[in-house]
Each structure stands twice: as structure tokens, then as C-alpha cells.
Amino acid sequence: MRRWLLVMLLLLTYWLSRGWALESLPLHNDEGLHLTRAVQVWDLHPFWQINDGKIVNHWLIALFYPQNAPVFAGRIATVLVGALGLAASYALAGRLAGPTAAWLAGILWLGCPYLFFYERMALSDAEAGALALVTLWAGVRLAQRGRARDAALTGIALATAALFKFTAAPFAVVVALVVALTGRVPRQKRLINLVIIAAVVLVCFAVPLLYLYTRNGNFDVALGWIGQPGDRSAATENAMRLWTQLTDFGPPIWSALTLIGLAAFLAVRPAPATGLARLGRWSNVVLLLAGLLPVAAITLLGTEALPRHYVVGLPTALTLAGAGLGTTLERGTSRQGRRAAVGTLMVILAASMLPFAWTAYRDPGELPLPAQVRGQYITDHSAGFGLREAVLNFPQTITQSDALIVASMFPDSCRRANFYAARSYTMLCTDAPGLPVIESALVEHGAVYVLVEQPPIGVDIRTLNAHATRVAGYPRPGETEATASVTLWRLERL
Numbered sequence: 101m102r103r104w105l106l107v108m109l110l111l112l113t114y115w116l117s118r119g120w121a122l123e124s125l126p127l128h129n130d131e132g133l134h135l136t137r138a139v140q141v142w143d144l145h146p147f148w149q150i151n152d153g154k155i156v157n158h159w160l161i162a163l164f165y166p167q168n169a170p171v172f173a174g175r176i177a178t179v180l181v182g183a184l185g186l187a188a189s190y191a192l193a194g195r196l197a198g199p200t201a202a203w204l205a206g207i208l209w210l211g212c213p214y215l216f217f218y219e220r221m222a223l224s225d226a227e228a229g230a231l232a233l234v235t236l237w238a239g240v241r242l243a244q245r246g247r248a249r250d251a252a253l254t255g256i257a258l259a260t261a262a263l264f265k266f267t268a269a270p271f272a273v274v275v276a277l278v279v280a281l282t283g284r285v286p287r288q289k290r291l292i293n294l295v296i297i298a299a300v301v302l303v304c305f306a307v308p309l310l311y312l313y314t315r316n317g318n319f320d321v322a323l324g325w326i327g328q329p330g331d332r333s334a335a336t337e338n339a340m341r342l343w344t345q346l347t348d349f350g351p352p353i354w355s356a357l358t359l360i361g362l363a364a365f366l367a368v369r370p371a372p373a374t375g376l377a378r379l380g381r382w383s384n385v386v387l388l389l390a391g392l393l394p395v396a397a398i399t400l401l402g403t404e405a406l407p408r409h410y411v412v413g414l415p416t417a418l419t420l421a422g423a424g425l426g427t428t429l430e431r432g433t434s435r436q437g438r439r440a441a442v443g444t445l446m447v448i449l450a451a452s453m454l455p456f457a458w459t460a461y462r463d464p465g466e467l468p469l470p471a472q473v474r475g476q477y478i479t480d481h482s483a484g485f486g487l488r489e490a491v492l493n494f495p496q497t498i499t500q501s502d503a504l505i506v507a508s509m510f511p512d513s514c515r516r517a518n519f520y521a522a523r524s525y526t527m528l529c530t531d532a533p534g535l536p537v538i539e540s541a542l543v544e545h546g547a548v549y550v551l552v553e554q555p556p557i558g559v560d561i562r563t564l565n566a567h568a569t570r571v572a573g574y575p576r577p578g579e580t581e582a583t584a585s586v587t588l589w590r591l592e593r594l
Contacts, residue, residue: 110207111187125477126485126488127171133512135170138159141162142167161222189205189233192423193205198374204426205426214345231268236274256304258271338400371431487553542592547590547591
């Protein structure tokens, strides 16, 4: 009973920490794309634009009916999958190293600002990472039991993770290593189980593959991130980006504990009664190598690994680190000592995490983020600052409810901004900068409102043959109204 209460406490804390002020950060460009796809599901286009390798993640968003409260609907789907991953983390760490390890894995997950940041957005990376951990849990369970139904469950988990995003595909090798090299299941049974897993994955991928084949499509966008093997410059840059995420996402206490825990997982011999010991002598080496394999694949093969790509391997790393720390405490301290150590780690992680979370709730534009992450989600055009404020303010700045509003920006930016628009204030989306549409609207209507993303993305108003009135400016963090990258104009025909 006590164990279940601890699980419920972890999950409740997770829901509160991730779900609080869930809409505070404006929609990122990729979030808008996922919401657009979720709406397409309701229009009976479930596989709309899946060539980027994100095949079913938007189905879960569609269940929350994103036409109503789209920002919350998109992001609560990620929180839901993350909660499933946290439960699997607790179960896996407990299965490997006991209850102390399970609790430590949970608090490492909750206290990781890197994971916290991405779990509060409608992106597939954190979802794929959580589902990949479910896959690893199922694979370990299969290695211990060897039953065909566990093999089928592992195949379903692996297929689901990869269908959410292709960056989870390297976990197929993880599963193969765990099933083939750990546990005491007879060799023939292991081969049968691997065949079952492969068959289940193929069945799950059959429909989207057939869909693409009938439309002469492929996964060229998804596979475009894979570079040439042996490209040292790309691998070095990717490794530097990874190191930046480990050191610049808030105080690096969480990353230091993770690295220490991973080292302990490899070095400290588990107690004989633990699941890790029953998996075999070299099971900790196999699990660690398997767990780090996806991160290594992204680093070595990626043409340009973005910070969010590494999130797919982060839940597994946190879980194995929790198992390593738990094993160390179980081997070297008394029960009272373990409780004191766990309590101390909880206080340290909470003290480092709470300021980061509070800023995310109240003023996300001031979050202490690595430079590349801050550019993508706070200050660049891919972020939603300025756009959100402009669209929310349309009813006050545009007095004509039937006025034509043209978006002079990338069409993806326009579509995600429209998720904030009140009825009758949605913008007309077109290819940037949208000059032909603007000129046509002036001829037909005599006047038009234009929301402009700073040139060269949007149109340069000075080049238009029209009377232009600057209605308002909407600055991003670090800008003023005078230097705002997003501006609203009223154009009238001369």
C-alpha cells in the first residue's frame, strides 16, 4: 500500500509541476504544425504530412479536440504521455534495484529542468522519450519472463515510440540487446521473442507505409537529419550541443547527479536479490550501453542535432542513474541512512528546480536557457512571442470585425498564430512575404490590415504603393515597441 501511495505522490507532483500555467509559453512553430495535423485528423486526414517521421503523435492531441482551447489540448497530451513514462521509470528502476532506486529515479525525473521544459510543449520528442522508456521496461520484463505476450507488449511499445517520432527508432537495437544478452531465457525462446517483436512492429507500420506508397511519398524529411558516417565536424558540434544542454539548463545539479548515477550503475555490484543481479553478470553493462545508444546515434549520425532531439534518451538516462544511485545506497548505508540521503537529494533538486519552474510559470521569456534553445523558443521567429500578443489584441486594435487581415510571414507562423484568434479575427495565411495577396486585397477591398514579421521574412511596408499606418508593435523579449519584430499595419489604397 505504501508503495502505491509513493507512486501516486510522484504522479500528482508531476501533474502539478507540468500542468501548472501550461499556456504561459507561446506556441512554437512545431507545436502549431502538430496542432494543425490534429485538426486534420478530424477532417479525416490522419496521415497528413507524415514524411517528417511523426506519424501518430497528433492523434493523441486530436482526442482532446484541439479546435477548442488548442494550446492546452496540444500540451496536455505531452503531459499525459510523460506521466506514463514516469510510471514506467519508477517500475523499471524498482525492478532493477529496489524501492530506493525507484524513488530516486522519480525525483531525478521531476527535478530535471531540461525534461521539464520540453514536457510542457506539444512536441513529440519528450513523448517519444517517455514511450521509449516504456519500451525498455517491457524489454527488461521480457528478458526476465520470456513469455510471448510480453514480447508482443514490447513490440507494441517500440512501434508506438517510433510512430510518435523516428528518433526513437534506435531503441530497436536497445530491445534486441536486452532480450538477446540478458536474463536466463533459453536461446531459442529469445530468438522467437525477437521475431514476435519484429512482426508486431511491421504490422504497426504497415498502414502508414502503405499510405505513403500509394501517394508516392517517403520519409525523406525524417531521414534527412542523418549525415555521413564518420563526419567528425558534425559529431563534434553535436557533442558540444549536448554538453551545453547538460550544463546550461538551470544549475547543473541534475546533470551531475545523473552522470554520477550512471557511473554508479556501471561500477557498483548489485545485491544478489535485485532484478539487475538476476538478469545476469553483465546486465548493467548491457543496459547502460543500450540506454546510451540512442544518444550516441543522434550525436554521431545527426547532421545537426537540435537540443530537443536528445530528449528522446533523457528519461532512460535518468532512470538508470536512479537505479545506480539506489544500488549504491542499498549496498553502503542503513535504512535510516538511505532515507536521509534520499531526503537530502530531494531538497537539493527542489532548491535548484523550483526557481526555474516558477519563471516558466510566471515569465517564460526570462528562463535561463542555453543560447540555441533561447533563440528557438524565445527570441527568433520560430518562437511565438509577439505573434500571440498581436492576435489576442486584434479585437481591440481592429475595430472592423469583418476586416481582412493578411499575415506577412511564413505560413506555419500564421497558422499557429490563428490558434489564438477570436472568431472572425483569423488571418489569411500565404507564402512569405505575401505581396501578391496584399496587393490583390488592396485592389478588391481598398483597405487591409497586415501583420508583418520583420523583413526579410515579412514584406517591407515602405515598398508598397499604399498609405500605411502603423497600428501597433509587439516586441519579443529584449525588444521595445519601437524595435518590435512583429508589427500591425493598416494599408489603404492610394
